[in-house]
Amino acid sequence: MxxxxxxxxxxxxxxxxxxxxxxxxxxxxxxxxxxxxxxxxxxxxxxxxxxxxxxxxxxxxxxxxxxxxxxERDMLVERLRLLDEEITHKQRARQLLAAMLGESSLTEWHQTLDQHAPEAHIDWLMKQGFDEKQAMRLKWLSKDMNTHDQYMADFMAVFNGLERWGPGSQADTLNALAQIPHTPHTILEIGCGRGIATQVLAAHTPATITATDNEEKALAALNDTLNAQGHGERITTVCANMADLPFAPESFDVIWSECSAYIMGVEAAFNAWRSLLQTDGILVLSDLVWREEAAQTLSESIDNDTRAFWQQEYPDMTTVAVRLAQAEAAGYRVIDHFALSDDAWLAYYGPFEARLEALQGELEGARAYADMQREIAAFHARHGAFDYQMFILQKR
CATH class of the missing domain: 1.10.1660.10 (Multidrug-efflux Transporter Regulator; Chain: A; Domain 2)
Structure with missing residues (x-):
């Protein structure tokens, strides 16, 4: 008892x-x-x-x-199902905690957050000690807060040796410039990089140009080049975040952005930058797009690796028709648009691939190097499935 x-x-x-x-x-x-x-x-x-x-x-x-x-067997079956769900949830929770402690990759977690809560993601990264520029680079490049510093060191080891940081050519820049219905007097260039387009604009317009980028070394190199060419007095460089530009409304009659608007999102750029344009001002930007026919049959026209690469690296990538609809909805009239030439692609990817080959011994095995190799492979597998498209738009 x-x-x-x-x-x-x-x-x-x-x-x-x-x-x-x-x-x-x-x-x-x-x-x-x-x-x-x-x-x-x-x-x-x-x-x-x-x-x-x-x-x-x-x-x-x-x-x-x-x-x-x-x-009752049915009761046990249902209880087992619920228990399996709980175990799966706890396994995911453990994997996340382990990843946040650096035991595995955080890439998928960062991508999910950026897709569903982009602003909260950036704010949270800044609370973890990343400044605004680092947070944006983590979002678009390293995608892992634990390995960000090494990733960016490897990434910049490649790109600091390149003049172009995206597809483009002087001929395509001049083609877009020719579509502007007035002589530009005040140009804001957003995401100027080392200033290849800046130099073309300076040489072919009388405008005063404000060139912005968030990479100080690129702006320093541009300043050296402009001073050597005698354009320094007409061009001002500003280190700034394209999503938070320090300019008054209606300050410019032309905004120019080649290969960079994707960083903040093209649709967001359409809306945010419009207020900086004067009445009837012009926005020129280029963006990576699926060709219409390819977008309709992606699984057939694009190999799996290429499709997976762009869906991971640029999930907002869409068609020309969608971008034009977004521009019109944001308050622009479409003046023209055209695909960049093959020369524009080769002007970027030729030196890029050569630079990777030169650094293979130093960077092989690094995640940044592997990501850049995948981009090169996607370029070679392009087969007309995607283009860089130049858009010339007028503020309504």
């Missing part, structure tokens, strides 16, 4: 729990003349069985049903 305190100690349960079990009829204590409750070995064994059933994830009600009648 066991008193309630002895039973509680033996089973590792509280007195309150045992009284509750007795209320439910799971055990039946006998009250002695002195007022104490006593329990038998049968009660001990019944509660031991109950605890083992509970260990399988069954509720107390389900355990009682199992004790008093034949076990």
């Amino acid at each position: 066991y008193r309630i305190s002895q039973l509680a100690e033996k089973l590792g349960l509280s007195r309150t729990t045992l009284l509750y079990y007795e209320k439910l009829g799971l055990i039946k204590g006998q009250r002695l003349a002195n007022g104490y409750r006593t329990y038998t070995e049968r009660d001990v064994q019944r509660l031991t069985l109950l605890q083992n059933l509970q260990a399988g994830g069954l509720t107390l009600k389900e355990c009682q049903a199992c004790l008093d009648s034949k076990v």
Whole structure:
């Protein structure tokens, strides 16, 4: 015979729990003349069985049903399904915590956050100690806060040796410039990089040009070039985030952005930059797009690796028709648009591939190097499936 305190100690349960079990009829204590409750070995064994059933994830009600009648198989099947879901959830939770501690990659987590909560993602990264520029680079390039510094060091080892940081050519820049219906007087170039387009604009317009980028070394190189060419007095460089430009509304009659608007999102750029344009001002930007026919049959026209690469690296990549609709919805009239020439692609990817080959011994095995190799492979597998498209738009 066991008193309630002895039973509680033996089973590792509280007195309150045992009284509750007795209320439910799971055990039946006998009250002695002195007022104490006593329990038998049968009660001990019944509660031991109950605890083992509970260990399988069954509720107390389900355990009682199992004790008093034949076990229902359907109930066990459903409980097993719920338990599997819980285990999967906990495994994911563990994987995330391990990744945040640097034990595995955070890439997928960052990509999911950026897709569903982009502004909160950037704000959170900045709270973790990344400045605004680092947070944007983490979003678009490294995609892993634990390995960001090494990734960017490897990435810049390649790009600091390149003049162009994206597809383009002087001929394509001049083609777009020729579509502007007035002589530009104040040009804002966003994402100028080392300033190849800046130099073309300076040489072929009388405009004062404000060239912005968030990479100080690129702007320093551009300043050196412009001073050597005698354009320094007409061109001002500003280190700034394209999503938070420090300029008054209606400050420019032309905004120019080659290969960079994707960083903040092209549709967002259409809306955010419009206020900086004067009445009837012109926005010129280039963006990577799927060709219409390819977009309709992606699985057939593009190999799996190429499709997977761009869906990961540029999930917002869409067609010309979608971009034109977005521009019109944002308050622009379409003046013209055209695909960049093959020369524009080769002007970027030729030196890029040569630079990677030159640094193979130094960078092979690095994640940044592997990502850049995948980009080169996607370029060679292009086969007309995607283009860089230049858009010339007028503020309505």
